[in-house]
Amino acid sequence: MAQRMALSTNYAIAYAVKNCDVDVIAAYPITPQTTVVERLSEFVANGELDAEYIPVESEHSALSAVIGASAAGARVFTATASQGLALMHEVLFMASGMRLPIVMSIANRTLSMPLNIHNDHQDMMSSRDCGWIQIYISSAQEAHDTVIQAYRLAERLDILLPVCVCYDGYVLSHTYEPVEVRDKQKVLEYTPRVERPHVLDPDKPITMGVMALPNYTYEFKYQVVDALKRVPKALEEVDAEFADKFGVKYGLYEEYMCSDADVIMIALGAIASTARLAIDNLRSKGFRIGLFRPRLYRPIPVELWKSVLRKAKMLAIVDRAIAFGGCGGPLFSDVATMFINDSERPLMINFIAGIGGRDVTVRDLEQMGLMAFKSLEEGLKEQCIYFGVRGVDYGL
């Protein structure tokens, strides 16, 4: 039976993993992810989930162990954040290169130094282009449902790619919300076990994780590129099937008051939820502003994004990560690139905000909106603004 419970996003994810009947979990503690694997260990300990729980000695081994388990045909899960994700970095490419349908949740947290356990997206952005499907969510319910969708998506034989479900550490990971925990039977009907053709099996021996020389490596890599191209349509289908089964649909992105907007604000994850209020406040003052929240961020469904964004005069892109020495934040660079060859395109302004868990309030987002309007009227003085950092005055 579906059950309505008060759950943090971490717990909402643990319940989803349980109801997907995973076979192997590898877990290593790291704040603010830890309560996901704590709750999963309870499920295994009290028999609610029949799985092997591998308490590994590092995140590097966590991903390595689920790679081994997935290669042997099991449904697997792991979770991490921040330094843990950074420690996994080399293995991330191996998981996607080996086309293993691993699901991992990431409670986004900044990277040291200085050491800080709070939220920004620096961890994920530093592992952004590693062949994983990346979905950013903005509520506990969405996290729960997205994990279920992630198995369905990852295990599709036309996809076979790992998925990470990203959510802001603490802001979402530790915030309790009412969550409809989906019925296990229905979950398993929605995402049944899939027999994959290529797994480690003595009855059909294969060699996995091969070495390739320059004559083949490029084609291996391109197959990942090609599989990623199929993801937007596949996720739309997976999302539609989810809606049929559970009555909720998330789409590949969320748009709010974009159709007539002069300025569209773009933000991932929790900031987007706060931004809705800022949009309402600015709208009530007569500013035509909208909000665009990407859900599927890797791969970017470029044409879909552009179909919404191209109507605006100005895009205000809020990045919760720094691309040190680059041309702006990672999200900004992506959006700028997709318009680069268009003769008519919106102006773009980039706000770096919320670094190391610094609060991004409704008022902050209103101010960013106003700065975007001012730049639209008076011309763009600064393309990339480190919003709210002490000691820097942009005169805006």
Next chain:
Amino acid sequence: MIMDYSMSTVKDLPREEYFASGHRLCQGCPEAIIARLVTKVLGPNLIVVTPTGCLEVSTSVYPETAWKIPWIHVAFENAAAVASGVEAAIRALQRKGLKYKGRKIHVVAIAGDGGTADIGLQALSGALERGHDFVYICMDNEAYMNTGIQRSGATPLKAWTTTTPVGSKWRGKLQLKKDIPAIAAAHGIPYVAVASISHLKDFAYKVKKAAEIDGPAYIHVQAPCPTGWRFDSSKTIEVARLGVLTGMWVLYEIERGVFKVTVPVPQRRPVEDYLMLQGRFRHLTKEEIEEVQRYVDEQVEKVNKRAGYTAIGPVVRL
């Protein structure tokens, strides 16, 4: 067919081959001998995990493979972690009735000394402590051969490598060899053994025993490398045998805490006989050879004390 213990010579090993010829390992490479033997003894219900290294790059170059059993490579430092995952998957799938009903599937990691003693030690320690039912085999060729003979924690005292050159200040490796089997044994796992390709029957028995014991098992096997140790490729077995006969490589096992020398050496050969076959020790002076001899004598004394009798005898010069 799985090997049984009634084997009297290596000719009684199963005829089936699960490690194909035509791989790209060097002539005289001990790793091919090890891979062939391990897969013969445990195949075909076997999954092998290999970290990055000579064995991996020489047997899996796409689109070819030397492995007739399921095989996986992921990274350099994570063979034990990957093996943990494979073992856990088999366990879960069996328990849920989804696969391998009533069958024993062996999981074996076959790694080099760099992937074991250095970069992979953490993953190995974690897997041994967690008690996965798998066998970890370290092929010890005492350096990073795949990248071109760099020193590892397993390189012995005074050995030349490309990062322990012989100069006016350095005389090969300045430090002792790391005792990896002792580290493995310190985890309290049910089975630890040291083997050599010069004593294949002993090695085969150890592999079989390791696989049959419930829980983690560790086998450390000597792997003389013609390329890195600088000897003729026809002499691999001879060098391995002299390692055993000089007492520099003692063949033992620790089964549930009980230590036993499996190949006693009543009369020991001087270390010089082993060292002088190899170009990596060519720079050693008479005094330095004597220093190595004294070190080996001390080690042998400890082994005998532990065995409770003179398992490895005194040096007898021929």
